[in-house]
Amino acid sequence: MENIPDEQLMLQFRDGNQAAFATLYQRHKGSLYRYFLRQLGKGNGGRAEELYQDVWYRVIDKRESYAPTAKFTTWLYHIAHHLVIDEHRKRLSENAYASQLPDEPQSDMNDAQAREKDAIKVCMDALAPLQREAFLLRHEVGFEPTQICEIVDAKPEAVKTRLRYAMEQLRQCLTRKLGGRE
Numbered sequence: 001m002e003n004i005p006d007e008q009l010m011l012q013f014r015d016g017n018q019a020a021f022a023t024l025y026q027r028h029k030g031s032l033y034r035y036f037l038r039q040l041g042k043g044n045g046g047r048a049e050e051l052y053q054d055v056w057y058r059v060i061d062k063r064e065s066y067a068p069t070a071k072f073t074t075w076l077y078h079i080a081h082h083l084v085i086d087e088h089r090k091r092l093s094e095n096a097y098a099s100q101l102p103d104e105p106q107s108d109m110n111d112a113q114a115r116e117k118d119a120i121k122v123c124m125d126a127l128a129p130l131q132r133e134a135f136l137l138r139h140e141v142g143f144e145p146t147q148i149c150e151i152v153d154a155k156p157e158a159v160k161t162r163l164r165y166a167m168e169q170l171r172q173c174l175t176r177k178l179g180g181r182e
Contacts, residue, residue, distance in 0.1 A: 001019060001020065001023040002023070004020075004023070005072075006024060006027065006071070006072030006073060007068035007071065007072045009021075009023055009024050009072070010024065010059075010063070010066050010068065010072050011066070011068065013063055014063045014064060014066050021059075021060070024059075024072070025056065028073070028076060029052075031140070031141050032052060032055065032076065032077075032080060033048065033049070033052045034140065035077070035080060035136060035137075035140070035141060036048035036049075036051050036052050036080065036084070038124070038132075038136055038140065039084045039087075039129075039132070039133060039136070040084075040087065041125070047087070051080070051083045051084070051087060054083055055076065055079050055080050055083060058079050059076065059079070062079075070147075070150055071147065073141075073143070073147075074143070074147045074150045074151055077137065077141070077143070077151045078150065078151045078152075078153075081133070081151050081152050084133070088129060115178070116178060119173075119174055119177035119178050120174070122173070122177060123169070123170050123173035123174050123177060124170070126169065126173055127166055127169060127170070128165075130152075130162055131162045131163075131165055131166040131169070132166065133152065133162075134148055134152070134159055134162035134163050134166060135162075135163060135166040135167070135170070137151060137152075138163055145159050145160060145163065
């Protein structure tokens with residue numbers, strides 16, 4: 001099943017092939033979970049896990065209505081995107097939203113690497129949520145801008161603008177942080 005396209009696997013799963021679902025799950029578990037971790041921020045690993053599982057429950061629930069009008073990954077991340085939006089709205093209404101990237105062990109890093117990693121986290125945190133999401137979908141997950149448009153229900157110009165501003169802000173922030181001016 002390793003060479004079967006995602007869309008075909010989803011159709012097989014729709015028709016009752018449980019092994020097709022297992023293959024899809026294995027293919028996308030790492031990148032999808034990281035997407036939630038980075039969107040929800042530091043200290044929210046448990047909630048990221050819950051949302052991650054919710055995506056797969058929705059895949060199961062929507063399998064009967066699945067039609068391959070777009071790439072499977074576009075459909076999958078569209079579901080994930082809406083869960084993230086709901087989570088951000090919930091946090092904002094509770095006045096508890098704070099976006100920070102998760103901490104990762106730095107035991108095998110030297111000081112310069114740790115400093116760079118910390119700078120990247122701080123700069124990513126400083127991005128507006130829509131810019132951060134577009135950047136992560138493009139550079140972490142590898143979606144093309146047209147796919148991002150489908151995932152986040154935005155016009156191409158909006159996605160291009162988000163990506164451009166994200167890159168500009170990251171470049172400026174990293175220059176300040178790593179250039180020793182802060």
